[in-house]
Amino acid sequence: MELLTICFLLFTLENFPLPFEIVVLSILGVVCFYGATASLTNCMFGKDLLVMGPPLLTDRPQEKPICIFISNLEQLRAAAPPISPLLWEFMENVYPGGIGCIIQKGEWLKKLGVGAGYSRVGTQDSIMIRVPDLTVLVHLIDMTGPLAITSANPSGEVDSTHHDMVISRLGHKLEGVLCDGESDEVVASTVVNCTKIDESGITIVREGCIPAGKVMQIFERVKNRVV
Known part of the structure; x- marks a missing residue:
């Protein structure tokens, strides 16, 4: 260029x-x-028969990795990731809800069905996993398996809280919208880095709908119980 x-x-x-x-x-x-x-x-x-490079202009910046939503921890266990007992216990105490845990990425992730999209989710070394507490979304993931998820709004703009907002902003790019009324999740999820949980504990990457203090209390309680 x-x-x-x-x-x-x-x-x-x-x-x-x-x-x-x-x-x-x-x-x-x-x-x-x-x-x-x-x-x-x-x-x-419907597939890449002819190789093309990455787009020059994208709606989602590269520094905002795409995460994976699962309906329950059994879906994650089926992929057999090398997760320690402490991390399993921590996730069991924070899921489902408004917390996303960043864990080490590996070949196990392909067992969740990402296939050729492996390099497009998470970062090179990590991936954020979240179990939502929205009934309709959980039921959808039960039927489809784990889903790669992004926020339903153009990058940099406020979150969409109703399917009408999603349609007006992104409808021309979508094949369908699952309508479930107005969302009460008006604050972004809390993101916790758990990649070094056994060595140095956890760190709060982004404080969102779940206060950082509450997350740390859960971790301390779990750590004392496991150790």
């Missing part, structure tokens, strides 16, 4: 030799043709 920008700038200033102009325009034409063909082909067949 930088090379094309420089070439177009030189072309605008009329300082671009004709042979180079032909070469650059030819390369640009090939790239555009391949991009259009790959996009159309992948869209028609």
Whole structure:
């Protein structure tokens, strides 16, 4: 992209030799043709038959990892992650609800059904797992299995609290919306880093609907019981 920008700038200033102009325009034409063909082909067949790079512009920044929602801890146990007794006990005490636990990522995650999306969820080393306490969502996850979840609003904007808000903001990009009335979850979830829970305890990454003090009280109670 930088090379094309420089070439177009030189072309605008009329300082671009004709042979180079032909070469650059030819390369640009090939790239555009391949991009259009790959996009159309992948869209028609529903899978990546022709390789394409990551989009230049996205609605969700890369620094905001996508998390995984499960309906209960049994779904997580079925994937057999290498989780310590302390972490299991902690999660059993904070789920379901407005707390998300960041744990170590690994090959076990593919057993949850992420497949080729493994590199697109979480970070390179970790993934946030949450068990919601919303009946309709839990029932959906029971039927579909674990789901990769993002917030239902454009990045940087306030959270959507009603399906009408989701439809008005994102309806043109969605195939369907599961309506369950107005959400009472008007504050983001509390995010807890549990990747070093056995060595140095937990850390609060983001304080949300569950106060940090309450989370730490739960952890201390669990730690004293397990240890």
